[in-house]
Amino acid sequence: MVNNCGVVVDGAGTAVLVDTTSTERRNRAVLAEVAKVSQGAPRAVVNTHHHPDHTYGNGFLPPETLVIGHDRCRDEVLAAGLEATKVITAPDYGDLSLRPPELTFADRMTLHLADFPVDLVHVGQPAHTTNDVLVWLPEQRVLFTGDLAFNGGQPFVLEGSIAGFRAAIELMQSLAPAVLAPGHGPVCRDEDVPLLLSRMDSYLAFVQEVAATSYAAGLTPLEAAQKNRDNPYRDWAETERFVGNLHRAYTELEHGTSGWRRLTVPGVWPDMVAFHGGPIACHA
Numbered sequence: 001m002v003n004n005c006g007v008v009v010d011g012a013g014t015a016v017l018v019d020t021t022s023t024e025r026r027n028r029a030v031l032a033e034v035a036k037v038s039q040g041a042p043r044a045v046v047n048t049h050h051h052p053d054h055t056y057g058n059g060f061l062p063p064e065t066l067v068i069g070h071d072r073c074r075d076e077v078l079a080a081g082l083e084a085t086k087v088i089t090a091p092d093y094g095d096l097s098l099r100p101p102e103l104t105f106a107d108r109m110t111l112h113l114a115d116f117p118v119d120l121v122h123v124g125q126p127a128h129t130t131n132d133v134l135v136w137l138p139e140q141r142v143l144f145t146g147d148l149a150f151n152g153g154q155p156f157v158l159e160g161s162i163a164g165f166r167a168a169i170e171l172m173q174s175l176a177p178a179v180l181a182p183g184h185g186p187v188c189r190d191e192d193v194p195l196l197l198s199r200m201d202s203y204l205a206f207v208q209e210v211a212a213t214s215y216a217a218g219l220t221p222l223e224a225a226q227k228n229r230d231n232p233y234r235d236w237a238e239t240e241r242f243v244g245n246l247h248r249a250y251t252e253l254e255h256g257t258s259g260w261r262r263l264t265v266p267g268v269w270p271d272m273v274a275f276h277g278g279p280i281a282c283h284a
Contacts, residue, residue, distance in 0.1 A: 001052070001084075001284035002021075002022070002026075002053070002184070003022070003053040003184055004019070004185075005019050006018030007037065007038070008118055008135075008137065010113035010114040010116065011114050012113075013039030013040070014038065014040075014114060015034055015037070015038035015039075015042040016043055016045070017034065017042050018048065018135050018146075019047060019057075020055060020056065020057025020058050021053060021057050021284075022053040022093070022284045023057075023091050023284050024057075024094020027056075027060040030057070031061075041064055042065045044068055044103075044111065045058065046069065046111075046120060046133065046135055047077075048069075048135065048144065048148075048183065049073060049146050050069070050076035050131055053284070054146065054147070055073075056096055058098075059098065066103055068102075068105075069100070069101030069103075069104055069133065070132075073104065073131040073133070076129070076131060077100035088284075090282045090284075091284035105120065107122055116139045116140070117137075117139070118135060118136070119135075123168040123171055124167075124171075125164040125167060126159075127157075127168040128146070128156065129159045130159070130160065132146055132147070132160070132168065134146070134148065136175060136177075140178075141175075141176070141177050141178040142177060142179045142180075143175060143177035144181045147182075147184065148169070148183070149172070149182035149185075149200065150182055150183060150200070151187075151188060152186070153184055153236055154242060154245070155203065155204065155241070156238070157204070158241075158244040158247060158264075159263060159264070159265070161248070161252065162204050162208055162245070163252065163257045166205070169200055173194065176194075178193070180193045180196065180197075182196070203233050206231065207242070210231075211224065211249030211250055211252075212253065214227065215253050221243055221249075221250055221268075222271045224246050225275050239276070240275050240276040241272070243275040244265075247268050248263060251263060
């Protein structure tokens with residue numbers, strides 16, 4: 001529930017936000033920082049996907065700020081409501097109000113600011129979620145990835161697709177960004193960008209390998225995670241995601257990748273807590 005937000009400001013001082021965040025306190029802090037580098041209210045905010053740590057702050061934006069997202073992002077925000085506050089109960093969320101995207105698109109959209117374009121690109125298939133959008137500044141070669149990149153933490157694929165996530169990594173690699181702002185973790189530059197993307201792809205390949213072996217052996221996803229706890233990625237943050245990702249990998253082994261099937265965080269949360277060894281802390 002502690003994510004990265006971005007801001008793009010053109011020569012006229014017009015600001016476009018990339019995502020909001022999870023609590024009233026954090027969102028008011030973000031908006032105060034944005035006000036230091038822009039003129040007036042943000043023109044728009046782009047939600048990179050529907051997860052609450054990227055959308056709960058939409059309601060703190062002024063009415064004149066347009067909320068943009070993928071078609072399915074709007075559907076998922078409305079369907080999920082404020083359910084996350086019942087699963088992750090530690091934060092003081094403040095006075096939340098649900099605000100889904102008001103302008104949606106299916107494939108691509110370009111925002112034309114005063115000096116340069118900002119391309120919004122849906123990755124084409126489930127990856128981290130069903131509605132992941134890249135925010136790409138082609139002239140500056142800056143890429144905001146949302147949760148299609150985690151720097152220092154394990155990516156989370158429960159609500160998406162491992163195969164689709166790997167395809168999204170290939171798409172990001174093809175853009176060859178000079179700067180990559182991940183959904184979580186430090187910003188990457190220059191040679192660190194392809195290194196991060198390669199490491200994430202290797203992790204996802206590892207999850208697929210563990211799933212294939214463990215599924216054939218009749219192990220549950222939790223048993224598979226416990227058996228393979230000592231692995232090359234054990235020092236990455238949010239290790240409890242390993243078992244959630246195995247649930248998705250098992251589903252893809254059972255049903256293939258052509259027809260997406262819904263898995264929910266509340267449905268696997270007990271396994272994630274068990275693998276973690278106790279309650280999962282939240283610092284939002």
